Amino acid sequence: xxxxxxxxRHKITKRGQNVTFRCDPISEHNRLYWYRQTLGQGPxxxxxFQNEAQLEKSRLLSDRFSxxxxxxxxxxxEIQRTEQGDSAMYLCASSLEPxxxxxxxxxxxxxxLTVL
Amino acid sequence: AQSVAQxxxxxxxxxxxxxxxxxxxxxxxxxxxxxxxxxxxxGLQFLLKYITGDNLVKGSYGFEAEFNKSQTSFHLKKPSAxxxxxxxxFCAVRDPDFSGNTPLVFGKGTRLSVxx
Numbered sequence: 001x002x003x004x005x006x007x008x009r010h011k012i013t014k015r016g017q018n019v020t021f022r023c024d025p026i027s028e029h030n031r032l033y034w035y036r037q038t039l040g041q042g043p044x045x046x047x048x049f050q051n052e053a054q055l056e057k058s059r060l061l062s063d064r065f066s067x068x069x070x071x072x073x074x075x076x077x078e079i080q081r082t083e084q085g086d087s088a089m090y091l092c093a094s095s096l097e098p099x100x101x102x103x104x105x106x107x108x109x110x111x112x113l114t115v116l
Numbered sequence: 117a118q119s120v121a122q123x124x125x126x127x128x129x130x131x132x133x134x135x136x137x138x139x140x141x142x143x144x145x146x147x148x149x150x151x152x153x154x155x156x157x158x159g160l161q162f163l164l165k166y167i168t169g170d171n172l173v174k175g176s177y178g179f180e181a182e183f184n185k186s187q188t189s190f191h192l193k194k195p196s197a198x199x200x201x202x203x204x205x206f207c208a209v210r211d212p213d214f215s216g217n218t219p220l221v222f223g224k225g226t227r228l229s230v231x232x
Contacts, residue, residue, distance in 0.1 A: 004159065033219065042120075042206050042222030043160070056219065091159065104150060105220065107159035 002026060004108035006092050012114045013082055020078045021111045025094030032075050033105060034067055035091040036060065043091055049075060050097070082115045089113075118143040118211045122223035129197045130231050137192040137226045139207030148210040149190040150220065151181055153203045160206065166190060177201070197230045204228075 005024045013019050025032045030051050035043035046065070047057045051072040061067075064082075069075040079086055089112050093105035119142045129135045141147055148167055152160040164175025171183040181192045190207060204227050208220040 040224065042208075042224050043220075045219035045221070048219060058219075093160075104162040104165055106162065107152075109157070109159045 004092055004094055004106050006090075006108040006111050008111060009109060010112050010114075012116065014116050015084060016081055018078065018080045019082060019113065020076050021090055021092075021113075023075045023077070023092030023108060025074070025092070026096075026106055027073075029094035029096050029106070030072070031095045031097050031105075032069055033093040033095075034075070034077050035093065037089040037091055037110070038087075046077075079113075082113075084115045087113055087115045118147075118209050118221050120207050120209050120221055120223035122205075122207055122226045124226050125224075126227045126229065128229045128231060131199055132196050135194050135197040135201070135228065135230070137205050137207075137228060139190045139192065139223060140188050141190060141207070141209045142188065143209055143211040145211055147190075149181075149183065150208040150210070151175065151179070151190075151192050152206045152208065152222075154206065154225070155203050163192070163205075197228075199230045199232050202228055202230045 007022045033048040034046040037043045045058050046061050047067050049069040052069050064080045067077045089110040091110045092108045095103045095105045121140045150165045151163040154160045163179050164173050166173045166183045174180045179194050181190055183190050204225045206225045207223045210220050
């Protein structure tokens with residue numbers, strides 16, 4: 001399967017714990033995006049990378065959130081000191097951007113986080 | 117700021133009938149518009165996009181969408197609905213005229229139910 005993969009698919013944690021999610025994009029894609037989706041809402045942009053550089057972060061991305069893409073391939077999203085409000089589906093997407101912004105993004109299946 | 121509105125939370129249609137899922141947008145310049153579909157426990161799948169050119173865009177699975185600049189709309193259509201089309205549909209917009217790299221902004225989604 002050459003699509004976007006995310007691990008784990010589900011994560012249940014207790015409030016205050018740290019969690020880390022991983023995203024493996026389509027191999028030739030240079031852009032990688034993180035979104036958060038809560039019930040009844042569309043995905044909301046969190047951050048994105050062009051290769052290994054993190055180019056933009058949403059105001060939704062509090063100081064407890066950090067994302068990395070160290071070698072320009074896979075990415076991790078870490079949430080420190082989780083809160084119940086962090087419960088959501090975390091989606092990763094990738095795209096190939098040759099300089100324009102019109103290419104479609106390919107999404108992974110998501111990681112569903114439940115904070116107890 | 118760019119935004120997307122999907123005025124219907126739910127659309128019900130009988131199998132074989134035409135379907136329309138509505139979307140209106142707001143951007144400062146000329147928009148890039150996208151439709152995605154989300155099936156249970158799966159990531160978002162790209163259906164079609166409008167960048168420039170013909171206002172009628174054809175996409176995957178027999179879907180099409182019509183860009184209407186005067187009405188700022190990008191409604192998704194299909195001539196004959198299938199039960200397998202039942203899913204959650206998201207409209208998204210990107211404003212390429214905005215300085216910097218803007219992410220996709222999604223609507224809240226419309227749940228389509230096709231009844232046999």
